[in-house]
Amino acid sequence: MTAAAIPGPIDPPARLLMGPGPISAYPSVLQAMSAPLVGQYDPFMTATMAETQDLYRGVWATRNDATLLIDGTSRAGIEAALVSLIRPGDRVLVPVFGRFGHLLAEIAERAMAEVHTIETEWGQVFPVPVIEAAIERVRPTLLALVQGDTSTTMCQPLDEIGALCAKHGVLFYTDATASLGGNAFEADEWGLDAATAGLQKCLGGPSGSAPLTLSDKAVEVVRSRAKVEAGIREPGDPDAADFVRSNYFDLGMILEYWGPRRLNHHTEATSMLYAARECARVLLVEGREAVIERHRLAGAAMLAGVQALGLDVFGDVAHKMNNVVAVEIPSGVPADAARAALLEDFGIEIGTSFGPLHGRVWRIGTMGYNAREDAVLTTLAALETVLARYGVPVPAGGGTDAATDVFRGA
């Protein structure tokens, strides 16, 4: 690259991110990432790590000591949980109700599990008895279940699943990437053994850090496979034969890194730690229930708005996540061109879709920082304009009026 070709400092265009995530981060989260770095074992650093663990106990609603961050995106968190909890040959049950169920099955397969899936139609969730019947049939070691699957917008009820798993001696893992912070989540009350998330959805941060929490039962499994890596292993350190087939995602070592021993593993991604800490902090300052209610309200307003614009909503609306809605693209509207017009003319991003829904629905998110009245109304006004451009008969101001009514409690 010649000196003349070297670009200038990063200078992103203004964007209101109203897709299924990533979304615009809280300003204070962006600011936190500019804080100066400290050393990996600086007392301030280890105190900040411990403080962040405690903040996430609040976010997850758990007393789990084993609550920490994986240094990677949300799927790094998923892989860390699955590869550490699944022994090769273990039976794993994955109920699939969208793209991310397939992902859990895929990751479990790569972890050499014997994977069993059950599937339901996109746009639906699983009734509890269907999951129980599958557990009885498959007798899995682990149930891996997505809470909120952005590909379909559905939110699988989890509150009865933990008891079911406990009854059948099954470990219960959930991927709460898309849902955590914007929908009810009770790690302890619901009997979760493992749960993971990302920052880039309702937590209002950038992708790149994955909160994770493990029950004592899950920690036992992880510890039974513990192996301290060569190069820093000391006499008496564990060296299990059925060690985790990943170093980076070996929760046995990661727990020791976050724990009092501070065993050297990766070099903690300090700026992402600051971001993750701030995401949890702003959530707890506002109040966990208040943030979920804000997501509920913004989601309900967006739903009312798109319906008032005459758009059909995809899937079982009663089980929709608060933070995303999928709307059928009206016939005659060029899906990509209309999305591009929103982006280029209004600076607003909404989402396309995967698999069977590709080209058929748009996904509109209201999450994290953007679960706000002005973000909802701006998006609806722009959407109305763009739809009208393509000849869709939209009632003037209909979307924003309906959304405003929801915000006003009318």
Place this chain on the structure above:
Amino acid sequence: MTAAAIPGPIDPPARLLMGPGPISAYPSVLQAMSAPLVGQYDPFMTATMAETQDLYRGVWATRNDATLLIDGTSRAGIEAALVSLIRPGDRVLVPVFGRFGHLLAEIAERAMAEVHTIETEWGQVFPVPVIEAAIERVRPTLLALVQGDTSTTMCQPLDEIGALCAKHGVLFYTDATASLGGNAFEADEWGLDAATAGLQKCLGGPSGSAPLTLSDKAVEVVRSRAKVEAGIREPGDPDAADFVRSNYFDLGMILEYWGPRRLNHHTEATSMLYAARECARVLLVEGREAVIERHRLAGAAMLAGVQALGLDVFGDVAHKMNNVVAVEIPSGVPADAARAALLEDFGIEIGTSFGPLHGRVWRIGTMGYNAREDAVLTTLAALETVLARYGVPVPAGGGTDAATDVFRGA
């Protein structure tokens, strides 16, 4: 957590990080991370990803199309390279000259390789004939060799190894985490097939993003094992039987994500991408050779300074990395208390050590933003003060004088 217990915004203490890394980031890198987020497939985002790839081609001195970032710390980059290039049962040769050689062996073992190591005394590097003899004996598929191992400060010469590997049909991977940007590195000229790094050393950024580059030969191996994940697989997509035993680190999919297809994989860690881009940008603006020379000069000054303070330097100084020096802790000095005094009284961090060197040497870094005269002189002045406190006979101003002479070219 009660509302009263929720901490305030992050507010780190002032620190001059002069250990073996992480080190203080360039101010413009910290600033870049505060830039607003954009969507994952926003034209600005994909253009920024492509631009960042091109910047790293400049950093690595390569024309490799397959030059990208792994979303995780430097060891995530190592694992992505090894797990994607090693098939279970493959013979892998790892010459070990410090802690990070052990790490490569460990990661290769977890990737189910048949791992063969050769070792040399800590503080030494391998002569080329020793590596060649081992290649001839082991006949590995892959040679995994650390360039700069911070645990010993040694820098393994790599310039003749690529030709050796090509001659014997061996893939050549190097871990350049600690060395890239501060020491010569020529990916193409030296015949590297794969190389990975991190931002938190000479590149002057935070941990959390791992630059990686692959030769065409390495890409062929990766592509021969390609498998597009369930949930987004389309007819005709590859689905190799000997797929990579990780989803997150499957370079076959990651290449498609960074390539023109933009296959959905992880959600790119946007803020870390901004950081990585800025690290490469400031390096290329200053000039690759100029940055290496700045590291050479700062390293030489620090070396002269600690020697002038009467400290013994550990290892084969002729093969020391530019950016870190290990000094024997003078007898009678309490290693941890002295380091703590530097940190608490002067806000300066220097490093402790691993394994056989633990408690025996300190490691002092001069890298990235901190490869600067003021950082070197400040550290030497503080070190002199602390050593004097513990009764070490240090010549007043001796360290800083010697370092200044180096900077002045005296």
